[in-house]
Structures are given as C-alpha cells and as structure tokens.
Amino acid sequence: MRNFKLFAILLAGFLLIGCSSEKQTTEFQSVEDIETARIGLVLGTTHDAFATANFKNAEIIRLETEPDMFIAIQKDKCDVLFADFTSFIYAQKEYPHLIEVPSNFPPDFYGMGFSKNDKELRVRFNSFLQEIKDNGLYDEIYDRWIINGTESTMPAMDLPATGEAIRVAVTGTQYPFSFYQEQELVGFDTEIIKRFSMEVGRPVEFQAINFGSLIASLQAGKADIISAAMTITEERSKNVAFSDPYFETKIVVGTIDHSVAMAGEDIEEGFFAKIKRSFVSNLIVESRYKLILDGLKTTLIISILSILLGTLLGALVCWMKMNRRRWLSSIADLYITIMRGTPVLVLLMLMFYVFLAKVDINGVYVAVLTFAFNFAAYVSEMFRTAIQSVDKGQTEAGIALGFSPVQTFINIIMPQAVQKVLPVYKGEMISLIKTTSIVGYIAVEDLTKVSDIIRSRTFDAFFPLLMVAILYFIIAWLFGKALDLLNSKKTQA
Numbered sequence: 345m346r347n348f349k350l351f352a353i354l355l356a357g358f359l360l361i362g363c364s365s366e367k368q369t370t371e372f373q374s375v376e377d378i379e380t381a382r383i384g385l386v387l388g389t390t391h392d393a394f395a396t397a398n399f400k401n402a403e404i405i406r407l408e409t410e411p412d413m414f415i416a417i418q419k420d421k422c423d424v425l426f427a428d429f430t431s432f433i434y435a436q437k438e439y440p441h442l443i444e445v446p447s448n449f450p451p452d453f454y455g456m457g458f459s460k461n462d463k464e465l466r467v468r469f470n471s472f473l474q475e476i477k478d479n480g481l482y483d484e485i486y487d488r489w490i491i492n493g494t495e496s497t498m499p500a501m502d503l504p505a506t507g508e509a510i511r512v513a514v515t516g517t518q519y520p521f522s523f524y525q526e527q528e529l530v531g532f533d534t535e536i537i538k539r540f541s542m543e544v545g546r547p548v549e550f551q552a553i554n555f556g557s558l559i560a561s562l563q564a565g566k567a568d569i570i571s572a573a574m575t576i577t578e579e580r581s582k583n584v585a586f587s588d589p590y591f592e593t594k595i596v597v598g599t600i601d602h603s604v605a606m607a608g609e610d611i612e613e614g615f616f617a618k619i620k621r622s623f624v625s626n627l628i629v630e631s632r633y634k635l636i637l638d639g640l641k642t643t644l645i646i647s648i649l650s651i652l653l654g655t656l657l658g659a660l661v662c663w664m665k666m667n668r669r670r671w672l673s674s675i676a677d678l679y680i681t682i683m684r685g686t687p688v689l690v691l692l693m694l695m696f697y698v699f700l701a702k703v704d705i706n707g708v709y710v711a712v713l714t715f716a717f718n719f720a721a722y723v724s725e726m727f728r729t730a731i732q733s734v735d736k737g738q739t740e741a742g743i744a745l746g747f748s749p750v751q752t753f754i755n756i757i758m759p760q761a762v763q764k765v766l767p768v769y770k771g772e773m774i775s776l777i778k779t780t781s782i783v784g785y786i787a788v789e790d791l792t793k794v795s796d797i798i799r800s801r802t803f804d805a806f807f808p809l810l811m812v813a814i815l816y817f818i819i820a821w822l823f824g825k826a827l828d829l830l831n832s833k834k835t836q837a
Contacts, residue, residue: 373446374445374446375597378399381403382403382424383395383422383425384405384417384421384422384424385413385425386408386410386412386413387555387556388556389575390575391426408554409799410519410800413427414438414439417600418439424445424598424599428596429593430521431519434520438803439803441600442600443600444596445597447596451593453576453591454573454576454589454591454592455574455588455589456469456569456586456587457584458568458587459563459584462568463585474588476536476539485536486532489521489532490520497530498528498530499535501542503541503548504541504542504546504547505547507545509546510540510568512567512571513551513562514534514550514552514571515552515555515572516797517552517796518531518533518573519801521533522534522550526630527630529550533571533572534550536590537569551566551707551787553786554784554785559583559584563697566701575593623807625802632798635794635797638794639792639793642788642790643791643819646708646783647776650780651719653712654715654719654720657717658719658722659723661679661723662724666728666731680724680725683717683720688714688779691718692710693785707787711780715779719772719773726768726772730764730765731758731761734757734764738757739752742755763831766827770827773827778816784796791812791815796808
C-alpha cells in the first residue's frame, strides 16, 4: 500500500510538471537547426539523396510513402520532414500545426520516365506536352489539380479502348499528381497521361507500384512510362530517358508547431467518436470499402492458389528428395537450399523484374508462382520428415498383405504421415498468407496495398492498418479452422 501511494505521488508530480511546462512553438527556426535532427522522407526520392549529401550528422528516417512520412511526424517518429510543396500544402489542410521551416533550396523539375529503347514514344510525348502548353490545356489541368486540389474531379474523356496499351507505372499515393478518387486513378499526372493516350490513339493501363520500384519496373519492360512526379536527376537519367520537364517544384522542410498542436488538444474527441469518424473517412467516403473488397479478393486468390500449387510442388520435391536416383535427390537438395535461403521479398522482385521480366504475365500470377516455389521447399521437408517417422514395419506389413509398394504408401503410410504433418503444415500455411502482404512491390493491389492507397487520402494510419490486420487474422483463422476440420475427419475415419 505504501509503495502504491508513493507511486501515485510521483506520477501526479510528473503530470503536474508536464502540464505546467510550456512547449516552444518549434525548436527548428531555420535549416541550420536541423543539422542533427531526425529527418523523415520517402525512400528513393531526390529528397533522400539531398538530405544524405547535405545533412551528414542528421538521422535519416526513410519511409515508403508520403502519407507514412506525414503520419510519422505526428507520432514524433521524426523531427522534420522533406516533401514537395504541393504535397505539403495538402497535408497542412489535415494537420494545421504542420509548418514550414524557412529554406532556400534550388528548384526541382518533374519529368515522365521512358525506356531508353523507346525513343519514339518519348518524342511523341514531348511534342504533345508542348502542344498542350501552347493551346492552354496545360494551364487548365494545372488549375484543376494544383490550384483547386480536393475540389476537382477528372473530366470525362473518350479514351481509346483497342490497340496496344501504354503501360504506365504510378504510385497511386501522390496527391495531387496520382491518387484514387471513387476507385478511379485521378490527378495532375494522370490527366496528362490520359490525354496523351487520346492523342496517340492507344489505351492506357495504370500499375500502382511503390516509388522505389518504379525504375526497376521500367527497366524490366513491365512499364512503358513512369508517371509519378519523379524529379529529373543526373543519376536517374543513366537508367531513364526523361521527357521535357512538365512541372517545377521545390523541397519544403516541415515540422510541428507545438503551440498549435497544444491548442488542438484542448478539444478532446471521444474514443467512439474518433472510431466513427475514422470508419466513415476510411470506408464510406468515396466508397473506399470497395477498394478493401477488391484487395481482399486479390489476397484470397493469391493465398489459395499458392497453397494448392505449393503443396503439389512440395510433394514432387519430396519424392525427388527421397528417390534413390542420386541426381534427382541432388536437384531437390539444391532447390530446397536456395528457396529456404532466399528472402521471399527478394525472390518476388527477382521473379517479376528479372526472371519473368520479358514475359507478359500478370503480377498476381507472378506472386502465386513465387509463394508456391517458396512454400514447396518447406512442405517437401515436412512431408519427408512425416513419411520417415512412420515405422518401417508398416511398409513390410503392407507388402505381406499383398499390397504393391505404391498401394502400401497410399493406403498405409500416407494417412499416418498426413496426421503427423498437418499441425506443422498449418503453421506454414498461415505464414504464407501473411507473407502475401508484400505483393505491392510488384504492382499488385492486395489488402496491404489498398490500405496504403486509403491512407494516402485520409492520413489515418490507425484504422486502415487495424482493419487490414483484422482481415488477415480472419483469413488465417478460417484457413486454420478448415485444416483442423479436415484433420478431425481424417482422425475419425
């Protein structure tokens, strides 16, 4: 009791001290003040290169998307952030306490990225770009998305429906350049590309990819154009043929104005009111629940097909491993070693951007093949261990009863092996389902990717991530229960 009272006194004293102290508006008044700060930025951007080169004593915190960066500074995961001024202005509408730190960095210029092997398409785009600047259409697009912003909608356009499609790599999370509105990709960059599609008479296919994988997608031949508010740099120009500049931007350094933040804290929002607001914002507004349903469908397809194919392939590898032919066993050994020693994400990107780069195959099926290959390596060892755990006398008994070796295996050995392997198999199956969350790296919009897309519009990390976590849990639980049911029926039989 005495210890409890002492703890209560200390806690009250701490709270009183904390409440009575005044926070500065911000400790970052100029660029010089951020020399040793924690700088949040998006991985692979020019901001990353700039901060790394010019702020060597700072801690660079690299994040996947701009929304993640803005959320990170709210949660005190970084002190300042580097962003494009257009994104920063939009974020300020959501976070009034986000302020700009005075800076005088040189301007940057965006360009559309083209393959160095497709000079004709780039030339045609440059001609089109100059044409819309001359006839005033560019200014109209600029006003619609850059000036008006959230009030804008994509104008109706009669896009080509036949012919060879122009494959365009985007992030889908960069407001106001490319983002989702009512399940449609819209924005400044998006409208320019759609109008270019009309100009050349070719349909357009957009692929939402993480920013860091955009150039890899172009080099692998998976995309014809990068349209992602990408800054033209000397380093990038070694691998990308950029168009003429189509947008001038600048780096903005942002931080939190604590006085504004504290003022906002005076009005506390109730827990249930906050949940309700998040629910409406993330699911109801712009019918964003449809994105979740589409992502769920994709995740289920990848999971089911990967499990089925991986199990069949694992059985084959197990047979090879246990075969008396040494060369078959050696191949199986090598396969298992490579698959188990290679991170799944690395394997996925190798499959998409290297091994199957020249093959016209949907990213969903690349993901299925990748996860199946990885799953098979573990399944084969499970099967082998389970089969070897069955007493050899069982085989001898089957032969004595007049069964052939194959009949003995099917009727006597396999049922016992299945009983032994199911608990371990269940764990690996659930692990595979959770691993499918990485497919956003290859332009597949699964549950995790669509949560990124929603988060880019709402700047709400809690609800989208919680919702996705719950859905993954339900999927894994249902698959596990289905396997348990199968196991119980086998046991009863």
